[in-house]
Amino acid sequence: MADVKKIVQSGAMENVPVNRYRLLLPVLALLLLASHWFRQGDFGLAAALAGLAGLLFTRQAWLRPIVLAALLWGGYVWAQTVVDLITIRLVFDLPWMRLTGIMSGIILLDGLAMASLLGGGSEAWFDRDREWAWPRAAIFAITVVCLAVARNKVGFPILLADRYLPGWGWGEVFLLGFYGQWVGSHMRTPLGHRRYRPRIWGLFSALFFLQLGLGLLGADRMLMTGTLHLPVPAMIVAGPVFRGGGFFMLVLFGVTLILVGPAWCSHLCYIGAWDDAMSRLRARPFAPRASRGLSLWGRGATLLLTVGAAWGLRALGVPGVSAVLFGAAFGLIGVGMMLFFSRRRGMMVHCAEFCPIGLVGNLLGRVSPWRIRIGADCLQCGACVPRCRYGALDADRLAKGRPALSCTLCGDCVSACSDNQIGYAFPGLSPNNARTAFIVLAVSLHAVFLGVARI
Numbered sequence: 129m130a131d132v133k134k135i136v137q138s139g140a141m142e143n144v145p146v147n148r149y150r151l152l153l154p155v156l157a158l159l160l161l162a163s164h165w166f167r168q169g170d171f172g173l174a175a176a177l178a179g180l181a182g183l184l185f186t187r188q189a190w191l192r193p194i195v196l197a198a199l200l201w202g203g204y205v206w207a208q209t210v211v212d213l214i215t216i217r218l219v220f221d222l223p224w225m226r227l228t229g230i231m232s233g234i235i236l237l238d239g240l241a242m243a244s245l246l247g248g249g250s251e252a253w254f255d256r257d258r259e260w261a262w263p264r265a266a267i268f269a270i271t272v273v274c275l276a277v278a279r280n281k282v283g284f285p286i287l288l289a290d291r292y293l294p295g296w297g298w299g300e301v302f303l304l305g306f307y308g309q310w311v312g313s314h315m316r317t318p319l320g321h322r323r324y325r326p327r328i329w330g331l332f333s334a335l336f337f338l339q340l341g342l343g344l345l346g347a348d349r350m351l352m353t354g355t356l357h358l359p360v361p362a363m364i365v366a367g368p369v370f371r372g373g374g375f376f377m378l379v380l381f382g383v384t385l386i387l388v389g390p391a392w393c394s395h396l397c398y399i400g401a402w403d404d405a406m407s408r409l410r411a412r413p414f415a416p417r418a419s420r421g422l423s424l425w426g427r428g429a430t431l432l433l434t435v436g437a438a439w440g441l442r443a444l445g446v447p448g449v450s451a452v453l454f455g456a457a458f459g460l461i462g463v464g465m466m467l468f469f470s471r472r473r474g475m476m477v478h479c480a481e482f483c484p485i486g487l488v489g490n491l492l493g494r495v496s497p498w499r500i501r502i503g504a505d506c507l508q509c510g511a512c513v514p515r516c517r518y519g520a521l522d523a524d525r526l527a528k529g530r531p532a533l534s535c536t537l538c539g540d541c542v543s544a545c546s547d548n549q550i551g552y553a554f555p556g557l558s559p560n561n562a563r564t565a566f567i568v569l570a571v572s573l574h575a576v577f578l579g580v581a582r583i
Contacts, residue, residue: 148185150244150253154195155181157241160234161202164209172289172299179302189254189261190309194268196245203238206231260316263568264309270572272305275579284353286580288339291349300579308575315567318543322515325395325538326404328571332578333401339582352582358452360459361399361485362430366438370451381485382492388569390493393479393486394518394538395570396577399462400486403478406466407517410474422481423519423534431484434458480518480534490533498537498566501559502529503549512541512550537566 162177180198183191210231217224244250257264278286279301285291289300311328315321340359343351357367357377364377384392393400441451462478469477479486508526515521520531521541531541541550542563551559552566 148253150247150250151184153237153241153244154199155184157199157202157238158195160237161198161205164205169295170298172293172296172301175296175299176302187254187256188264189256189258190264190268192245192250192254193262193265196242197269199238199242199245203235203242206235206238210235257313260313263316263564264312266568267312267572267575268305268309270568271308271575272301274572274576275301275304278576278580286352288350288579304575304579307578308571311574312567312571315571316564318539318563321539321567322543325540326401326408328574329395329401330405332396332574332581333398335578336398336581343582350582358455358459359398360455360462361397361483362434362458362462363455364485365431365488366434366455369435369438370442370448372442381489384573385489385492386496388566388573389496389498389537390486390489390535391498391537391566391570392493393483393489394536395574397479397485398581399459399483400476400479402463403466403470403476404517406470407474407476409471423532424487426481427484427487430482431487434484474517475519476517479536480520486534486536489536497555498562499553500531500535500537500539500541501551501553502526502531503547503551504529505547506545506549507547511546512544515540515544539563539566 158177158181162174162181165171165177166174177198180191180195184195210228213227213231214224216222217227254261275287276298279290279297285294285297287297287300290297293299311324314324337359339350343349357363357374364381368375368378381392384396388395394404437454438451441454462482465478465482502525506526506529508523510523510526512526513521513523516531516535516538517540518534518536518538520533520535522532525531537552539552542552544550548559552562553559554562554565557565
C-alpha cells in the first residue's frame with residue numbers, strides 16, 4: 129500500500145499520460161511563436177523556441193518558470209502584432225475583423241498554455257531536480273537577458289553566430305543559457321563547485337585565446353572590433369592610462385566587482401586559469417609566512433609600476449607599438465612566474481603576489497557584500513589551508529574568522545570543511561542561500577563572458 133501511494137505521489141505510472149497531454153497547449157503555443165519569428169527571418173529565435181518546446185518532455189523542473197516567462201513574452205508579442213496589423217489595415221481601408229478574431233484566438237491559446245503550466249498536474253510532470261529548479265532557471269534567464277541586451281545595444285554583431293550565420297544569434301544565446309544552467313546544476317554543492325570551477329574556467333580561457341589566435345591568423349570576424357589589445361590583465365588599468373580612453377574593459381571589470389567581488393580573479397580572468405593549472409601540478413600548496421606580505425606589497429609595487437610606466441610612456445609620446453612591447457614583456461614575466469614559482473610551490477604566485485589587477489580586484493571587491501566567513505565553532509584543524517591556492521588561509525586567519533586580502537571567493541576551502549564552518553556570507557542570507565546566490569551570479573557571468581569576451 130505504501131508503494132502504491134509513493135508511485136501516485138511521484139507522478140509516475142498512472143499520472144504520466146495525463147500530465148503529458150497537458151504539454152500539448154504549451155508546445156503548440158511555443159511552436160506558433162517560433163513560426164512567427166521564422167517568418168520574420170529570425171531563424172535563431174525560432175529554433176530556440178522550438179528547442180524549448182522539445183525540452184518540455186525532459187521533465188526538468190527549471191523549465192517550467194522559463195517556459196511561463198517565454199509564453200508571457202509571447203502574449204506581448206502577439207498583442208503588439210495585432211495592434212500593428214490592425215493599424216496597417218485601417219490605413220489602407222482593408223477588412224480587419226477576421227484578422228482580429230484569429231489573433232485573439234492565438235492570444236487565448238497562449239493564455240491557456242500558461243494556465244496549463246500553472247496547474248497542479250503540470251507541477252507533477254516537472255518533477256526532476258526540483259530542489260535546484262529556481263537557481264537553474266535564474267542562471268538561464270540572467271544569461272539570456274544579458275546577452276540579448278548586449279546583442280541589441282552594441283552597434284556591431286557582438287556574437288559569433290551573428291557574424292558567421294546572420295539571423296542565428298538567438299540560437300547562440302539559447303545555447304549559452306542552456307550551458308549556464310547545466311554548469312550551475314553541477315556546481316550546486318561545494319564539492320561540485322571545487323571540481324567544475326577549474327574546468328569551466330580553463331574552457332573560457334582556451335576559447336578566449338583560440339579566438340584570438342584565429343583572428344591573428346586572418347579570421348578577423350573572430351576579433352571583437354578588429355583593434356587588438358594585449359590580453360594581459362594589467363592592461364585593464366594601464367591601457368586606458370596610456371591611451372587616454374578605451375574604458376570598456378575597465379567598466380566591465382568594475383561591474384563584475386560589484387556583482388561578485390574579487391571572484392573575477394577565480395572565475396573569469398582569462399590569464400588566471402593558467403596560474404591555477406600550474407599551481408595544481410603540486411598536490412599541497414605551501415605559503416611561507418615570510419612571503420605573505422607580497423600579496424599586498426608585491427602587487428602594490430607592480431600596480432604602481434604598470435600605471436606609472438603607462439603614464440610615462442604617454443607623456444614621452446612613445447609610439448603605441450613600443451608600448452605594446454613593454455606590456456608584452458610584463459605579461460611574459462607573469463607567465464614565467466607561473467612556470468617557475470606557481471608550479472613549484474603549488475600556489476598561485478602570479479595571481480596572489482604579482483598581478484596588479486588582482487590587487488585592484490581584492491581592494492575594490494570590498495565594495496561588494498560577498499565574503500567568505502569562518503564560524504566561531506571552527507576546530508582549526510587546518511584542512512582548508514592547503515585547499516587555498518591564493519595563500520589567504522593560515523592558523524591566524526582561522527582564528528580571526530576571515531581569510532586574508534588575497535581571497536578571491538573561489539570556494540575551494542568551503543568543500544574542505546567537514547564541520548560546515550566555512551561558507552559564503554551575504555547580508556540577510558543564510559550561508560546556504562548565500563552560496564546558491566553567488567553560484568547563480570558567477571555562473572551566469574561565466575556563460576555571458578563565454579559569448580562576448582573577445583579581444
